[in-house]
Amino acid sequence: MAGKPKLHYFNGRGRMECIRWLLAAAGVEFEEKFIEQPEDLDKLKNDGSLMFQQVPMVEIDGIKLVQTRAILNYVATKYNLYGKDMKERALIDMYSEGVADLGEMILLLPLCPPDQKDAKIAQIKQSTTNRYLPAFEKVLKSHGQDYLVGNKLSKADIHLVELLYLVEELDPSLLANFPLLKGLKARVSNLPAVKKFLQPGSQRKPPMDEKTLEEAKRIFRIK
């Protein structure tokens, strides 16, 4: 029997969180090896484990995968969360990329210089309510189905619901005018594997606080 996938990252959300969500939603148990010191990261680099000297890295099926998207797509394929054909995949990819674009803005917010932060937050909120949430609400409205693509749960739904939780953390009122998205969020959150992941004690990571930010900066040698 194959071992569990092993995730290499620091003990925080960062670029690994979407992978944790996807594995959890697929009902897949996984192990985590946390990078706690810059030396831990150096060791991974030096023993050739990180193709482009970067994490996330996930050991799965005998390969050391890097590049967040490559990892997500492999996991989605393996656990049937990638649609039934190429055209469904294209839609799932398109929606996932949109989620990733907004997610990236939110991810990088802690690194924003303090004097630019308010402007950045305003920009994110604007993009959320004017560009991204309307697009997804429209998709759900267009077919009236429970999930974004092919009337079946896919990675696109999981990534989007993860994003909706992030948006809610930023400002709950942002979701106010998107009833179908609220419905999707509730529906996906009630799936047994996701429900479990959302409970305290799971491998889901909390929002970044000052302490975790300092730790990440130290490990990744960011000034």
Add this chain to the structure above:
Amino acid sequence: MAAKPKLWYFHGRGRMESIRWLLAAAGVEFEEEFLETREQYEKLQKDGRLLFGQVPLVEIDGMELTQTRAILSYLAAKYNLHGKDPKETVRIDMYADGTLDLMLMVALAAFKPPEEKEESLALVVKKAKTRYFPVFEKILKDHGEDFLVGNKFSWADIQLLEAILMVEELDGSVLCDFPLLKEFKTRISNIPTIKKFLQPGSQRKPPPDSHYVEAVRNVLQL
């Protein structure tokens, strides 16, 4: 008979160039509509053709696809350039994502003020020489095959060639420590469809200049 794919973008490389490369390498004829005015862009948005209000947009097989990577993955699968099984596909994705990251840095540098632009481009060359090219040189060395994955031409090979040529435009000596990449460059450039694309008069676009940057700023009102 299916219509040709139609590409909507500015008249330059940007985020569409990798898509042009992939189509050309696959021997697929495509049409292009160039965004030159704000009005054209606003019309695309108003007509609901841009899911997130952004280009690239590719009309293909009855779909209006946006998001560069979604388009590239679809095309790679459609034209059998995405590996024969999930393990090959993930390798192709890892390699392609790495090279795409590098090329997007070049695309974005064009929009920075002169000093920052110089810095960004120098960083691209450094990353190519220290992070990316050594990896691909080793991959080719380890298996001794002509192509990066599965002894068969794939999307990963097309992206790597595109990246090599792009970085060479910034620093002509960049391949001097990578003999296998030099051979790779020659070999892939000689594939008939790619050879054709590399000739003057093809749909390949030139590096971004101030003209291009101004045109984009104008259309997107940046």
